[in-house]
Amino acid sequence: MKEVKCECGHVNPHGTVLCESCGIPLIEEKTREKLLDMRYEGSARRSQTYNKTIIDKIWNFFSSVKVGVWLIVITLIASALGTIFPQEMYIPPVMPAVEYYEDQYGWLGKMYYELGFHNLYSSWWYLVLIASIGISLVICSLDRVVPLYRALKKQRVTRHESFLKRQRLFGITQVENKDIPFDGVIENLKKKRYSIREENGNILAEKGRFSRWGPYVNHVGLIIFLIGGMLRFVPGMYIDDVLWIREGETKVIPETNGQYYLENKEFTLEVYDKDHEVFDEALSNSGMVAKNYQSDVVLYKRADNSVAGEEAKLDQVKEFSIRVNEPLKFEGYALYQVEYKLDELSTMSFHLTNKETNEQFGKISVDLNEPETKYDLGNGYSVEVMSYFPDFEFNSEGQPATKSRIPNNPAFVFNMITPDKPDGEISFVAIQQTIEPFEDNEYKMAFAGIETKDVSGLTVRKDLTLWIFAVGGFLFMVGVAQGAYWNHRRIWIQRRDQEIWIAGHTNKNWHGIKREIKEILEGSGINEPDDLIKETEDK
Amino acid sequence: MANLSSNLLFAAFILYLVAIPFFGGAIKQKNGSKEQKSPNKWANIAIFLTIIGFIAQLGYFITRWMAAGHAPLSNLFEYTTFFGMCLVAAFILIYFLYKTPILGLFVLPVALLIIAYASMFPRELSPLIPALQSYWLQIHVSTVALGEAILAVSFGAALIYLVKSVDQSKRSKKTVWLEVVMFSIVSVIGFIVVTTTFSLMDYKATYNWIDKNQIESTLEYNMPALVGPHQGELVETGKFEPIIEVPAIVNAKKLNTVIWSLLAGVLLYLLIRLILRKRIGAALQPLTKNIKLDLVDEISYRSVLIGFPVFTLGGLVFAMIWAQIAWTRFWGWDPKEVWALITWLFYAAFLHLRLSKGWHGEKSAWLAVIGFAIIMFNLIAVNLVIAGLHSYAGS
Numbered sequence: 026m027k028e029v030k031c032e033c034g035h036v037n038p039h040g041t042v043l044c045e046s047c048g049i050p051l052i053e054e055k056t057r058e059k060l061l062d063m064r065y066e067g068s069a070r071r072s073q074t075y076n077k078t079i080i081d082k083i084w085n086f087f088s089s090v091k092v093g094v095w096l097i098v099i100t101l102i103a104s105a106l107g108t109i110f111p112q113e114m115y116i117p118p119v120m121p122a123v124e125y126y127e128d129q130y131g132w133l134g135k136m137y138y139e140l141g142f143h144n145l146y147s148s149w150w151y152l153v154l155i156a157s158i159g160i161s162l163v164i165c166s167l168d169r170v171v172p173l174y175r176a177l178k179k180q181r182v183t184r185h186e187s188f189l190k191r192q193r194l195f196g197i198t199q200v201e202n203k204d205i206p207f208d209g210v211i212e213n214l215k216k217k218r219y220s221i222r223e224e225n226g227n228i229l230a231e232k233g234r235f236s237r238w239g240p241y242v243n244h245v246g247l248i249i250f251l252i253g254g255m256l257r258f259v260p261g262m263y264i265d266d267v268l269w270i271r272e273g274e275t276k277v278i279p280e281t282n283g284q285y286y287l288e289n290k291e292f293t294l295e296v297y298d299k300d301h302e303v304f305d306e307a308l309s310n311s312g313m314v315a316k317n318y319q320s321d322v323v324l325y326k327r328a329d330n331s332v333a334g335e336e337a338k339l340d341q342v343k344e345f346s347i348r349v350n351e352p353l354k355f356e357g358y359a360l361y362q363v364e365y366k367l368d369e370l371s372t373m374s375f376h377l378t379n380k381e382t383n384e385q386f387g388k389i390s391v392d393l394n395e396p397e398t399k400y401d402l403g404n405g406y407s408v409e410v411m412s413y414f415p416d417f418e419f420n421s422e423g424q425p426a427t428k429s430r431i432p433n434n435p436a437f438v439f440n441m442i443t444p445d446k447p448d449g450e451i452s453f454v455a456i457q458q459t460i461e462p463f464e465d466n467e468y469k470m471a472f473a474g475i476e477t478k479d480v481s482g483l484t485v486r487k488d489l490t491l492w493i494f495a496v497g498g499f500l501f502m503v504g505v506a507q508g509a510y511w512n513h514r515r516i517w518i519q520r521r522d523q524e525i526w527i528a529g530h531t532n533k534n535w536h537g538i539k540r541e542i543k544e545i546l547e548g549s550g551i552n553e554p555d556d557l558i559k560e561t562e563d564k
Numbered sequence: 565m566a567n568l569s570s571n572l573l574f575a576a577f578i579l580y581l582v583a584i585p586f587f588g589g590a591i592k593q594k595n596g597s598k599e600q601k602s603p604n605k606w607a608n609i610a611i612f613l614t615i616i617g618f619i620a621q622l623g624y625f626i627t628r629w630m631a632a633g634h635a636p637l638s639n640l641f642e643y644t645t646f647f648g649m650c651l652v653a654a655f656i657l658i659y660f661l662y663k664t665p666i667l668g669l670f671v672l673p674v675a676l677l678i679i680a681y682a683s684m685f686p687r688e689l690s691p692l693i694p695a696l697q698s699y700w701l702q703i704h705v706s707t708v709a710l711g712e713a714i715l716a717v718s719f720g721a722a723l724i725y726l727v728k729s730v731d732q733s734k735r736s737k738k739t740v741w742l743e744v745v746m747f748s749i750v751s752v753i754g755f756i757v758v759t760t761t762f763s764l765m766d767y768k769a770t771y772n773w774i775d776k777n778q779i780e781s782t783l784e785y786n787m788p789a790l791v792g793p794h795q796g797e798l799v800e801t802g803k804f805e806p807i808i809e810v811p812a813i814v815n816a817k818k819l820n821t822v823i824w825s826l827l828a829g830v831l832l833y834l835l836i837r838l839i840l841r842k843r844i845g846a847a848l849q850p851l852t853k854n855i856k857l858d859l860v861d862e863i864s865y866r867s868v869l870i871g872f873p874v875f876t877l878g879g880l881v882f883a884m885i886w887a888q889i890a891w892t893r894f895w896g897w898d899p900k901e902v903w904a905l906i907t908w909l910f911y912a913a914f915l916h917l918r919l920s921k922g923w924h925g926e927k928s929a930w931l932a933v934i935g936f937a938i939i940m941f942n943l944i945a946v947n948l949v950i951a952g953l954h955s956y957a958g959s
Contacts, residue, residue, distance in 0.1 A: 090920035094913050101909040108899040130813060297691045307690035318694050349694035349891050361892040401695045482891045498881050509869045536862050
């Protein structure tokens with residue numbers, strides 16, 4: 026495309042609205058406006074210049090702030106919809122989601138489920154919205170930042186009169202001697218930390234230009250943040266697993282390739298003491314309040330000389346107390362205290378007893394998580410565990426079965442071998458219930474007690490994307506502070522015959538620049554510029 | 565210590581209350597005279613009282629912290645009170661930047677209402693549950709409150725803008741919406757009046773009812789039940805019988821409170837209209853006579869510019885860091901998280917509209933009002949109705 030040569034001699038890229046160097050309006054309509062549109066310095070933006078090919082059209086669509094704002098607003102409304110009822114991940118696991126929503130919230134809940142709002146934030150259309158915002162961020166920024174950078178770099182000290190006249194802050198002072206020195210003004214400008222450029226006795230004072238880059242810096246931060254979100258879908262970058270571990274147990278930590286083991290020494294649940302001096306009122310109102318959830322653990326690493334297939338040799342790495350807000354961290358992994366189960370049955374003991382004489386012939390203690398197949402009591406007495414149902418129920422066919430591997434309701438089929446019954450007697454034993462299939466046993470397994478253990482529920486987390494989010498978030502904060510807390514201010518002072526012209530521009534906070542100009546011009550004999558917008562408003 | 569703390573909060577409340585008429589006086593004085601260079605005597609007294617009140621409230625905060633052994637930012641009362649305090653702090657800051665007494669006349673009553681609203685919730689010192697035992701509690705919560713408070717100043721300024729700029733000579737969409745805003749504020753007063761009245765009367769009525777899981781439970785009302793719980797049966801005799809009954813999934817007690825507040829709000833609003841014989845917006849308009857529209861527009865915009873990064877830092881960045889530590893993940897689409905995101909998206913849209921689409925003045929003022937409504941929704945509805953992981957804040 027052809028370039029535009031300005032009357033000042035500067036060659037501008039095609040599509041430039043205001044000459045990058047002297048600021049004269051290059052487009053006919055702009056010369057008739059009272060105030061110049063100073064956004065992006067009237068630079069040549071691709072989106073405002075080309076609109077022929079399909080790429081131009083896509084570029085122009087996403088480079089529009091209007092489109093960007095619409096995307097933000099639609100995302101905002103969609104996000105709000107997702108909070109009307111809880112998302113699927115937060116509903117209690119009592120029944121399938123398809124039933125839960127209708128059961129709890131009636132036809133509205135059913136509709137919510139049917140529309141897929143129960144998983145709204147991972148729905149394809151929500152992800153498309155977020156992705157569109159990402160594309161909009163990239164294109165909007167590129168469309169503006171490059172020409173803006175050019176325009177601010179090429180700007181000349183002496184601006185064209187039609188540029189100065191159309192600034193919001195503009196004023197003319199008649200003077201006797203047009204060569205009056207600007208020393209005092211320059212001194213004041215320097216005090217206000219303006220950097221000053223002079224050309225033929227004219228001044229351009231400028232400060233805070235870097236605040237103009239704030240929006241682009243924060244957009245880059247956001248893009249990096251979104252890239253972090255995308256990387257989560259790469260296998261291995263993000264691990265979310267659960268480890269249920271009983272007191273006294275040592276287990277391999279999932280997702281560590283068998284390299285790390287954890288031993289749970291003790292789980293503790295503490296509650297606040299009812300007679301607490303300070304909190305007694307609150308505690309009597311709200312009942313029990315938890316004070317601490319803690320798992321005392323030992324972390325082990327598999328020794329290098331361990332042989333595959335054999336039981337691993339473990340080297341202790343460290344002892345740690347995992348509490349809420351205090352995860353155990355190692356090698357990019359973190360273990361969090363998230364759940365617990367108190368008093369899970371761990372062992373159950375029985376006495377082998379003669380039903381008539383009540384004579385006891387020994388006691389067996391069955392580890393409910395790893396029962397042995399045979400317990401030898403000596404003198405010809407022993408007990409075989411023929412079947413074990415950790416979580417006993419009668420299934421739909423009326424047969425004994427187990428619901429899960431967790432010993433919530435243990436039941437056994439024992440074979441009691443005694444000297445007088447060498448083939449054994451069979452007895453089915455469950456909690457509060459004994460069934461003898463042949464109904465003529467001489468011996469029984471008399472319940473002798475239980476032991477319980479607490480179980481810690483830990484989340485195993487590895488997140489290799491965290492640092493990307495951290496970088497993105499940090500850049501965003503830098504950019505947004507840069508743009509919000511600093512202003513880009515420029516003051517032009519020019520000599521023209523018997524007049525001193527002054528014009529001012531800021532990207533925001535006009536109140537501030539007016540106050541500053543007033544202080545700078547004090548005692549200089551130059552009048553304060555007028556605020557052209559305010560004048561129109563007052564009329 | 566706990567007593568001293570409550571007394572200091574009460575003192576702060578009274579001081580803010582007394583400061584308001586002085587801000588009113590500061591504006592009246594300016595009538596007729598030319599724009600004054602420095603604030604007048606009334607304004608000086610007003611801001612002095614506000615600062616003393618702020619110091620008293622700071623004293624409340626510090627003594628309560630000492631008494632409880634943790635930052636008093638752990639439940640709805642403590643958070644909301646702190647939010648009110650931040651609002652006053654943000655106002656004092658903006659006052660010294662722009663020297664505008666009228667802002668005090670609009671922002672201080674809002675702060676007062678917020679503190680009074682906070683006091684309607686359980687005020688006793690309560691212990692921290694394990695999830696809250698972290699130094700991130702004070703970092704995250706205080707930054708969010710500060711950010712939201714600065715954003716709330718933009719609402720105050722926007723309200724001044726609208727009161728001044730909306731044409732009150734005839735009824736229009738704008739006058740109606742402005743009255744909706746006024747009515748919402750009056751309803752908060754209604755809520756406070758109703759709650760205080762029934763609590764002074766020590767009203768209690770217990771119901772046996774069937775909850776949504778078909779389990780029989782009891783519910784204690786502190787206000788006469790206009791709306792009764794699902795299959796509710798009054799335990800005591802001689803108490804008010806509910807007029808209607810709601811299905812089990814609706815929280816009847818909260819709905820009842822909302823209805824009472826709205827009724828009181830309507831009554832109060834009608835009473836005010838009867839006395840004023842014009843719209844509240846119209847009655848307030850003369851107060852804004854001497855303020856320049858472009859100045860309040862700028863205050864409103866600047867508050868958003870200052871508050872937005874602070875809110876982002878507290879409500880998203882610090883929130884994410886703490887969530888990663890306490891909840892194993894920095895983001896989990898919990899309702900409170902989502903509403904923080906919504907607030908953030910809204911103000912992001914606000915800034916884009918203002919910077920690029922030239923939405924200045926009245927449009928920008930309406931946006932600031934909507935932004936504040938979102939913040940209030942997040943504070944009230946999300947805590948009390950939607951709950952989720954942040955539900956401890958609802959106690």
